[in-house]
Amino acid sequence: MTAVTEVAAPDLTTPRAQLLLVLADDELITGHRASHWTGVAPSLEEDMAFSSIAQDEINHADLWYQVLIGFDVTGEPQRAAVDALGLGRAPQEYRHAIACERPPRDFAFTLARHWAYDRFDAVRLGALTQSSDPDIASVAGKLQFEERYHLEHADQWFSRLVNGGEEAIGRFRDGLTVALPEALGLAEPFEDEDEALASGLLPVSHPDLGGRWLEIVAPLLRTADMDDLVPSAVPAEASGGRLGRHTDDFTADVWPEMTSLYREHRGARW
């Protein structure tokens, strides 16, 4: 293949495109951060787990980009358009929450964010199965089915660590202390969210999804004697991802690495 087949670049300003970028970008960046553990996780099982999660999330992002472009675009033009969305945008054009771009820090923080994120993702996918857009609704149902495996993995670690020894509890607590308030940034609305709500594309607003998320995570934290960790506000430095504001963790770390091949050799194939 010598030339990249092009289709007209999609309009990214519509409420539908804005919603799909939020969904896709959260998954894409979560997947990239999960891939950090490939080859260096604390156990072989966790290496498999986070490598699989990375692969799943990046493919889920790919699928949301396909929905944005339209399933009528297939084959090479579809691949080129998906790559352009996933890898061809400037950092400020990405709409993921800042929680997703944070570095893995240690394995305890990784598990804390994994739990916070997958608990939110489950709530959001459940709501999206009622979307007025049939492609969004059917893909949400499909992903909900696949994400069960991630959620169960995250929940198993939550139980294991909060019921563990002093070091396990202490380190997981430190991870949750940072991850939970930042995860509230997942519940920030995107620019034209009101229009997406009015048309039923997004059946439940991001702030309301955040409320539903808290209804699930707060009781779990209470049973773990961690009531004091129930988050109430996003720290200022972790706010604004939905509007394209990102930290150096993205603009100077994930983004340059993730897009380097695309920027150097657009259309490269394995």
Add this chain to the structure above:
Amino acid sequence: MNDVLPPEQTATTLLDAVRGAVADVPDPELPPVTLGMLGMVHAVDVEDGHVRIELLPTFAGCPATEIMERDVVEAVGRVPGVDQVSVRFRFDPPWTPDRIDAIGRERLREFGIAPPGGATGAPTADGRVTLPLMLGPASDPRPCPYCGSSDTVRESNFGPTPCRDVRFCEGCQQPFEAFKA
């Protein structure tokens, strides 16, 4: 059955030949089973030599779908009378484990992969098909593909491909893989 289609072939025989070619494409990651056995072929349509195929992916996060698409285009392109092939994936209706046919289940077992039980979620009020077991991954003891024992446990949610998990058989003390459902 003739190897070569007669020159006076009708639209129906061309459609049958195309259907057969799609159904016989092997899964790139599980070559003993075909797309037909897995129940992934949703629709095949032929119009003036242009074939349109709709496939249902078993897993959205499956990196093999690109290879399947290429293999389907190649296989169907070899059918006499076909000029152009388009493949698209769709998610409605969702692929469900009950779509795997009896031969597919047996081939999976022979390959050391326990097939899913065939469970499908209850249809919704409007009759839509739903995916099974929304609340958690299937933890049912899957019979061991080697010795048939049901004394098995799920050891890991994550296996060598997105569609498989890892189990252990207490009966024959062997690890094995299971198709996620």
